[in-house]
Amino acid sequence: NEAAVSKGLCRVLAGLADADTIFALSSGHGRCGVAVVRISGSAAATALRCMVGLGNQLPPPRTALLRSITDPHSKEVLDRGLVLWFPAPHSFTGEDSVEFHIHGGPAVITAVLQALGSVPGMRPADAGEFTRRAFHAGKLDLTEVEGLGDLIHAETEAQRRQALRQMSGELGRLYQDWSHRLKRTLAHVEAFIDFSEDELIEEGVLDQVDISVCDLQAEIEQHLKDERRGERLRSGVHVVIAGATNAGKSSLLNTLCQRPAAIVSPIAGTTRDVVESALDIGGFPVLLSDTAGLRDSPDLVEQEGVRRARERYREGANQNNFLTIQLISVQFKSTQPERNSMLVKQDSRCLLVLNKTDLLPEAHREELNLELRRVSGLPPVCLISCQTNEGLKDFLTVCGDPLSGAPTLTQARHRAHLQQCVAALAQYRQYRDSDLALAAEGVRLALTSLGRITGRVGAEEILDIIFKDFCIGK
Numbered sequence: 486n487e488a489a490v491s492k493g494l495c496r497v498l499a500g501l502a503d504a505d506t507i508f509a510l511s512s513g514h515g516r517c518g519v520a521v522v523r524i525s526g527s528a529a530a531t532a533l534r535c536m537v538g539l540g541n542q543l544p545p546p547r548t549a550l551l552r553s554i555t556d557p558h559s560k561e562v563l564d565r566g567l568v569l570w571f572p573a574p575h576s577f578t579g580e581d582s583v584e585f586h587i588h589g590g591p592a593v594i595t596a597v598l599q600a601l602g603s604v605p606g607m608r609p610a611d612a613g614e615f616t617r618r619a620f621h622a623g624k625l626d627l628t629e630v631e632g633l634g635d636l637i638h639a640e641t642e643a644q645r646r647q648a649l650r651q652m653s654g655e656l657g658r659l660y661q662d663w664s665h666r667l668k669r670t671l672a673h674v675e676a677f678i679d680f681s682e683d684e685l686i687e688e689g690v691l692d693q694v695d696i697s698v699c700d701l702q703a704e705i706e707q708h709l710k711d712e713r714r715g716e717r718l719r720s721g722v723h724v725v726i727a728g729a730t731n732a733g734k735s736s737l738l739n740t741l742c743q744r745p746a747a748i749v750s751p752i753a754g755t756t757r758d759v760v761e762s763a764l765d766i767g768g769f770p771v772l773l774s775d776t777a778g779l780r781d782s783p784d785l786v787e788q789e790g791v792r793r794a795r796e797r798y799r800e801g802a803n804q805n806n807f808l809t810i811q812l813i814s815v816q817f818k819s820t821q822p823e824r825n826s827m828l829v830k831q832d833s834r835c836l837l838v839l840n841k842t843d844l845l846p847e848a849h850r851e852e853l854n855l856e857l858r859r860v861s862g863l864p865p866v867c868l869i870s871c872q873t874n875e876g877l878k879d880f881l882t883v884c885g886d887p888l889s890g891a892p893t894l895t896q897a898r899h900r901a902h903l904q905q906c907v908a909a910l911a912q913y914r915q916y917r918d919s920d921l922a923l924a925a926e927g928v929r930l931a932l933t934s935l936g937r938i939t940g941r942v943g944a945e946e947i948l949d950i951i952f953k954d955f956c957i958g959k
């Protein structure tokens with residue numbers, strides 16, 4: 486059928502574009518126990534035959550064999566290692582592929598790569614070329630390609646989990662499902678436009694389309710309301726500790742990163758510069774910054790420190806991956822200048838934290854709570870002591886809360902396409918009663934926007950649905 490022919494053609498064209506057989510070191514660079522060299526393309530079998538003593542035979546698919554790997558011209562043995570053969574289409578790229586697992590010394594790797602380069606039709610792979618071929622062969626969609634990239638760069642546990650979910654196609658399947666529903670919706674609108682006058686289309690088709698567009702729009706809007714958790718997890722979060730002098734900001738930084746990164750002293754105004762430390766809070770990569778205590782000071786160096794601290798808060802005000810911890814000591818008095826150091830009211834991106842609870846008698850806690858509520862509008866989200874570590878566990882949970890939750894959207898690129906998709910669905914609803922052709926164009930645009938996320942937009946599939954659902958022309 487038409488769809489199969491077109492898919493086949495695409496494969497042939499992709500095959501023509503990728504006529505070269507490529508090879509590359511797929512494991513990391515540097516000295517290591519085992520290095521993996523990957524080959525993909527039609528000459529992979531030739532390379533295997535002429536570098537491994539197999540005669541005219543190819544090894545059984547996906548089975549590791551221990552063999553000598555030789556130079557194809559001089560026949561000198563370069564190394565002894567494992568050899569794997571992945572015939573097309575059951576390989577990562579969908580092409581004939583070979584893997585050599587060799588010893589990881591630089592000289593061994595260089596010799597094997599040089600030998601491969603001397604096989605006719607072979608060349609070193611460009612960056613990302615194996616994955617690009619996998620995408621062209623329909624082995625991965627774009628979200629899976631991005632997931633794979635994120636997995637390779639993941640530094641924390643939560644990043645690894647998110648990337649793996651995406652790479653295994655969880656996100657891609659959700660978008661594919663929406664895409665499929667949109668294709669069906671579009672097919673129905675188009676069929677209605679083309680064939681309703683001949684009474685080939687039953688009543689109520691457009692009502693079904695309305696429901697479908699409405700449901701999809703609501704689902705995508707809900708998906709977009711994730712407070713950018715996935716994007717934050719991907720790119721990391723910047724947490725800034727702000728507050729008056731002597732509130733215990735440097736003590737909190739040191740406690741969280743478990744080393745004396747910043748100087749702690751009872752002298753107010755000790756921290757002058759921004760002190761940064763990278764850590765992992767609940768699986769989120771966090772860059773934690775201690776800043777100079779906010780107060781008016783005649784000291785020029787301290788003034789510069791306060792200016793830098795304020796600049797840091799300002800920078801963060803417009804950034805999605807920024808969290809401010811407003812630290813206040815229990816010795817805080819709302820009548821004192823500390824009051825001026827209050828930054829902003831708490832919201833999900835600014836947390837009010839009370840420190841030095843070890844100095845606060847139980848009986849006075851409620852009184853202080855009320856006082857803070859009066860000044861800041863809200864009670865502190867948690868009470869801690871950097872001296873005794875009281876409340877730190879709860880603090881980390883609260884701190885991790887705006888960062889955690891089920892991340893869904895991982896890339897700003899996906900968000901932009903989904904927003905376009907929602908806008909296009911709104912176009913359908915706007916023109917549904919006045920101009921159905923324009924309304925249908927809205928559904929088509931919505932579908933294109935979704936297709937851009939996964940990299941799959943297929944016009945022939947719309948025709949398939951029209952024919953299957955309505956059997957027009959039998």
Ligand SMILES: Nc1nc2c(ncn2[C@@H]2O[C@H](COP(=O)(O)OP(=O)(O)OP(=O)(O)O)[C@@H](O)[C@H]2O)c(=O)[nH]1
Pocket residue numbers: 729730731732733734735736737748749750751752753754755756757776777778779840841842843844869870871872873
């Ligand atoms: N009792 C008690 N003292 C604390 C606690 N946290 C910090 N301190 C003390 O408070 C003083 C000031 O602590 P720092 O961490 O230097 O405070 P800071 O906010 O960085 O101060 P600046 O550099 O002036 O901005 C030090 O003597 C700390 O030992 C706490 O939880 N309990």
